[in-house]
Amino acid sequence: xxxxxxxxxxxxxxxxxxxxxxxxxxxxxxxxxxxxxxxxxxxxxxxxxxxxxxxxxxxxxxxxxxxxxxxxxxxxxxxxxxxxxxxxxxxxxxxxxxxxxxxxxxxxxxxxxxxxxxxxxxxxxxxxxxxxxxxxxxxxxxxxxxxxxxxxxxxxxxxxxxxxxxxxxxxxxxxxxxxxxxxxxxxxxxxxxxxxxxxxxxxxxxxxxxxxxxxxxxxxxxxxxxxxxxxxxxxxxxxxxxxxxxxxxxxxxxxxxxxxxxxxxxxxxxxxxxxxxxxxxxxxxxxxxxxxxxxxxxxxxxxxxxxxxxxxxxxxxxxxxxxxxxxxxxxxxxxxxxxxxxxxxxxxxxxxxxxxxxxxxxxxxxxxxxxxxxxxxxxxxxxxxxxxxxxxxxxxxxxxxxxxxxxxxxxxxxxxxxxxxxxxxxxxxxxxxxxxxxxxxxxxxxxxxxxxxxxxxxxxxxxxxxxxxxxxxxxxxxxxxxxxxxxxxxxxxxxxxxxxxxxxxxxxxxxxxxxxxxxxxxxxxxxxxxxxxxxxxxxxxxxxxxxxxxxxxxxxxxxxxxxxxxxxxxxxxxxxxxxxxxxxxxxxxxxxxxxxxxxxxxxxxxxxxxxxxxxxxxxxxxxxxxxxxxxxxxxxxxxxxxxxxxxxxxxxxxxxxxxxxxxxxxxxxxxxxxxxxxxxxxxxxxxxxxxxxxx
Amino acid sequence: xxxxxxxxxxxxxxxxxxxxxxxxxxxxxxxxxxxxxxxxxxxxxxxxxxxxxxxxxxxxxxxxxxxxxxxxxxxxxxxxxxxxxxxxxxxxxxxxxxxxxxxxxxxxxxxxxxxxxxxxxxxxxxxxxxxxxxxxxxxxxxxxxxxxxxxxxxxxxxxxxxxxxxxxxxxxxxxxxxxxxxxxxxxxxxxxxxxxxxxxxxxxxxxxxxxxxxxxxxxxxxxxxxxxxxxxxxxxxxxxxxxxxxxxxxxxxxxxxxxxxxxxxxxxxxxxxxxxxxxxxxxxxxxxxxxxxxxx
Numbered sequence: 001x002x003x004x005x006x007x008x009x010x011x012x013x014x015x016x017x018x019x020x021x022x023x024x025x026x027x028x029x030x031x032x033x034x035x036x037x038x039x040x041x042x043x044x045x046x047x048x049x050x051x052x053x054x055x056x057x058x059x060x061x062x063x064x065x066x067x068x069x070x071x072x073x074x075x076x077x078x079x080x081x082x083x084x085x086x087x088x089x090x091x092x093x094x095x096x097x098x099x100x101x102x103x104x105x106x107x108x109x110x111x112x113x114x115x116x117x118x119x120x121x122x123x124x125x126x127x128x129x130x131x132x133x134x135x136x137x138x139x140x141x142x143x144x145x146x147x148x149x150x151x152x153x154x155x156x157x158x159x160x161x162x163x164x165x166x167x168x169x170x171x172x173x174x175x176x177x178x179x180x181x182x183x184x185x186x187x188x189x190x191x192x193x194x195x196x197x198x199x200x201x202x203x204x205x206x207x208x209x210x211x212x213x214x215x216x217x218x219x220x221x222x223x224x225x226x227x228x229x230x231x232x233x234x235x236x237x238x239x240x241x242x243x244x245x246x247x248x249x250x251x252x253x254x255x256x257x258x259x260x261x262x263x264x265x266x267x268x269x270x271x272x273x274x275x276x277x278x279x280x281x282x283x284x285x286x287x288x289x290x291x292x293x294x295x296x297x298x299x300x301x302x303x304x305x306x307x308x309x310x311x312x313x314x315x316x317x318x319x320x321x322x323x324x325x326x327x328x329x330x331x332x333x334x335x336x337x338x339x340x341x342x343x344x345x346x347x348x349x350x351x352x353x354x355x356x357x358x359x360x361x362x363x364x365x366x367x368x369x370x371x372x373x374x375x376x377x378x379x380x381x382x383x384x385x386x387x388x389x390x391x392x393x394x395x396x397x398x399x400x401x402x403x404x405x406x407x408x409x410x411x412x413x414x415x416x417x418x419x420x421x422x423x424x425x426x427x428x429x430x431x432x433x434x435x436x437x438x439x440x441x442x443x444x445x446x447x448x449x450x451x452x453x454x455x456x457x458x459x460x461x462x463x464x465x466x467x468x469x470x471x472x473x474x475x476x477x478x479x480x481x482x483x484x485x486x487x488x489x490x491x492x493x494x495x496x497x498x499x500x501x502x503x504x505x506x507x508x509x510x511x512x513x514x515x516x517x518x519x520x521x522x523x524x525x526x527x528x529x530x531x532x533x534x535x536x537x538x539x540x541x542x543x544x545x546x547x548x549x550x551x552x553x554x555x556x557x558x559x560x561x562x563x564x565x566x567x568x569x570x571x572x573x574x575x576x577x578x579x580x581x582x583x584x585x586x587x588x589x590x591x592x593x594x595x596x597x598x599x600x601x602x603x604x605x606x607x608x609x610x611x612x613x614x615x616x617x618x619x620x621x622x623x624x625x626x627x628x629x630x631x632x633x634x635x636x637x638x639x640x641x642x643x644x645x646x647x648x649x650x651x652x653x654x655x656x657x658x659x660x661x662x663x664x665x666x667x668x669x670x671x672x673x674x675x676x677x678x679x680x681x682x683x684x685x686x687x688x689x690x691x692x693x694x695x
Numbered sequence: 696x697x698x699x700x701x702x703x704x705x706x707x708x709x710x711x712x713x714x715x716x717x718x719x720x721x722x723x724x725x726x727x728x729x730x731x732x733x734x735x736x737x738x739x740x741x742x743x744x745x746x747x748x749x750x751x752x753x754x755x756x757x758x759x760x761x762x763x764x765x766x767x768x769x770x771x772x773x774x775x776x777x778x779x780x781x782x783x784x785x786x787x788x789x790x791x792x793x794x795x796x797x798x799x800x801x802x803x804x805x806x807x808x809x810x811x812x813x814x815x816x817x818x819x820x821x822x823x824x825x826x827x828x829x830x831x832x833x834x835x836x837x838x839x840x841x842x843x844x845x846x847x848x849x850x851x852x853x854x855x856x857x858x859x860x861x862x863x864x865x866x867x868x869x870x871x872x873x874x875x876x877x878x879x880x881x882x883x884x885x886x887x888x889x890x891x892x893x894x895x896x897x898x899x900x901x902x903x904x905x906x907x908x909x910x911x912x913x914x915x916x917x918x919x920x921x922x923x924x925x926x927x928x929x930x931x932x933x934x935x936x937x938x939x940x941x942x943x944x945x946x947x948x949x950x951x952x953x954x955x956x957x958x959x960x961x962x963x964x965x966x967x968x969x970x971x972x973x974x975x976x977x978x979x980x981x982x983x984x985x986x987x988x989x990x991x
Binding site for chain 1: 789790791793800884886913915916919921923924925926927928929930931932935936937938939940943944947948950951952955
């Protein structure tokens with residue numbers, strides 16, 4: 001039950017109600033003195049009328065005060081509203097209905113909340129009178145949409161039917177700004193009704209300052225969808241890769257973190273993994289109240305390329321986001337041609353012993369992403385380089401001319417070359433034949449004793465292949481290594497020794513890349529091969545030279561976030577097509593910047609897998625993902641509510657009132673008090689005049 | 696207080712009264728007592744004064760006894776014979792010093808008294824004046840001398856209105872002093888207790904006097920035409936004051952005043968006293984004329 005005012009500024013006029021009293025008091029103070037002969041008659045008269053005179057006097061004062069109050073209230077035009085208020089019995093209303101269709105509404109009202117919200121909206125639309133106008137705004141707007149107030153109930157009801165639960169968080173500033181914008185123009189009574197579960201997510205970051213437009217005089221009423229009991233509240237928090245890369249037919253570990261937002265333990269929670277729409281594995285988990293637990297799945301991918309997966313929680317009565325989507329890029333085995341320039345009869349003493357172990361630790365064909373093939377220098381001319389993604393030259397003394405030609409073509413087409421130095425390594429030969437592949441000519445060899453080895457000092461962590469060193473253990477490991485012999489080279493180093501000499505250099509040739517490790521691949525010139533860091537370093541360099549990390553799991557982006565796609569420059573000016581989970585297509589223009597093209601997909605409004613179709617004529621292996629996942633924001637699964645008091649504080653100076661949806665269903669009544677006030681004013685003035693005459 | 700004689704002798708007033716024939720009734724009275732007009736000086740029954748003889752005086756009017764006593768010739772003068780002795784009693788209490796607009800009740804009363812005196816003297820009747828508050832302020836016994844008016848006017852001008860009213864006592868006091876019956880004219884606002892006033896007036900009547908009461912009231916006393924909250928201070932009693940809103944009490948006040956007037960009129964009529972209410976807004980000639988017309 002409340003009273004609102006159409007023109008509250010006129011309420012200042014209530015201060016004028018004190019005028020009759022002030023005038024009365026001033027008159028009492030400002031007495032006129034008259035010397036008069038017949039005072040005895042005055043005394044006699046007063047005695048006769050004293051009681052009725054005083055009564056009439058005070059009555060007159062009260063009537064005058066009441067008249068001023070009536071006038072001020074009449075100008076302010078009060079509206080009395082009982083109950084949650086349907087729109088009956090007053091003048092035209094401009095109403096904006098904001099319907100919370102954020103994901104949390106799915107679990108509001110004991111699973112029935114969104115239906116309750118729609119019913120409440122339907123009730124309010126149906127209660128509109130002739131002359132009333134309304135607009136319907138859902139909370140998943142981005143603020144660019146156009147709305148207008150309408151008088152046709154059938155159109156509004158149709159709009160209402162079309163609103164579905166969104167997968168993202170409510171965009172409260174956009175919805176409220178739009179509502180105030182809509183109510184900026186019309187005169188008469190205005191009101192905003194916000195039907196919501198009062199989910200904390202969305203409000204915790206909210207500030208009135210974020211509203212583009214606001215009018216504190218417009219009443220804002222929240223119709224709260226309540227739940228009777230606290231449900232089990234669990235959600236998939238994260239899906240990540242537990243193993244190195246994703247290789248075809250290789251075992252991969254997928255780790256899932258399950259969060260429990262509720263106060264009850266979730267027992268026997270069925271967690272299911274599916275890849276490409278097929279169930280792969282199911283596990284049972286128990287999650288402590290307000291706790292988290294991890295579930296690890298092991299699976300294999302049979303085909304290279306893009307795949308999509310989903311981790312699903314299955315339990316009756318579980319509220320929260322039960323599904324997490326992800327994409328996998330399965331990498332076929334990388335074929336590496338390893339050229340041993342100093343073969344030995346003893347395998348361990350071989351130049352490539354540590355290198356091969358780093359690429360395939362288990363030594364089995366189906367156990368590693370990398371498939372190394374070892375040849376000796378004599379086999380260089382016969383080698384078909386196109387069959388390999390990466391070629392590694394280990395202490396190869398000199399390069400045959402025919403091989404050099406093949407190697408140059410191979411590099412121009414995007415191949416990768418990793419060169420290790422060694423005692424047989426002929427600097428002049430390389431300087432002469434691979435001048436283009438070296439950032440600067442090799443100067444000489446520094447040969448030293450093991451005890452005089454240099455430590456590694458600087459690592460360029462910005463380089464994609466060296467980002468593994470952001471791991472402190474790996475960094476400690478590489479810095480513990482000593483390099484006592486190496487080839488001196490110029491140019492900008494990716495890894496530098498303590499004395500400033502480069503240890504790792506890179507040079508681009510055509511589409512290919514060349515990397516030079518200034519020391520040997522075995523233990524002859526450094527102890528690097530026996531350090532922990534050797535394996536990830538070699539694998540990372542190989543991945544890099546082969547064209548980037550392709551075997552990976554991508555947990556995706558949150559609903560509403562933009563997806564940036566990086567493409568080759570040849571795509572600039574073309575259009576990319578994205579197919580959303582609901583099969584809707586969105587075309588995205590590809591723009592250029594520097595030497596890369598990029599596209600930004602903003603229409604990520606549904607949770608699920610998005611398919612990217614590259615423009616016709618584009619390169620197949622463009623580096624752009626064919627799939628990406630979009631997931632609902634984790635916090636939207638949190639069912640904590642904002643209290644009415646907190647809400648009112650956040651919305652200050654907007655007048656916010658919270659009403660239970662049940663109160664709305666019980667109905668209410670709204671009465672324009674202008675006419676009764678006018679009648680009261682007329683009666684008051686008539687009485688005042690009549691009584692005044694009687695004096 | 697009257698400021699000049701012009702007010703008293705307004706030709707309009709005098710003309711109005713002359714035409715109405717004040718004398719008519721009193722002439723009849725005079726005829727009934729034998730003489731209306733004084734016959735001649737020296738033949739009056741009442742000795743008035745001695746004056747020295749001057750050549751031309753009638754020898755028979757010489758007072759021979761005085762010649763024996765004083766060895767000088769004195770002529771005996773006698774008052775004219777009249778048939779009417781009028782006592783004009785004027786209330787000169789402080790309450791008479793009130794004027795809502797223009798003339799005060801006292802000024803109006805003076806004018807009225809002087810006019811009546813003039814009228815009476817013009818008919819060669821005797822007129823005297825008494826002004827009083829709570830005591831007799833001036834007493835001019837009735838005489839029928841033509842130039843007696845000056846003395847009357849002097850008495851009226853002698854003192855302005857002041858002091859409290861005590862009409863009842865004064866009337867009793869004056870009644871005790873009057874031995875010959877005549878006409879008693881009381882000009883007062885009668886703002887005193889009614890009973891003592893009436894008691895005094897009855898004493899005049901008891902001695903065979905005719906009594907006329909001119910009840911003078913200011914229009915403001917009749918209508919209470921004020922606005923706003925007012926502190927009313929009594930003109931006579933310094934400690935008598937009251938705060939009132941005239942608008943609120945006007946109707947009742949008027950009723951109270953009218954009740955007082957009606958009561959006074961009723962009591963006067965019961966004792967064969969002529970009573971005339973005169974508002975100071977009423978033109979004097981109209982007041983006199985209406986009275987004399989009514990008087991018949």
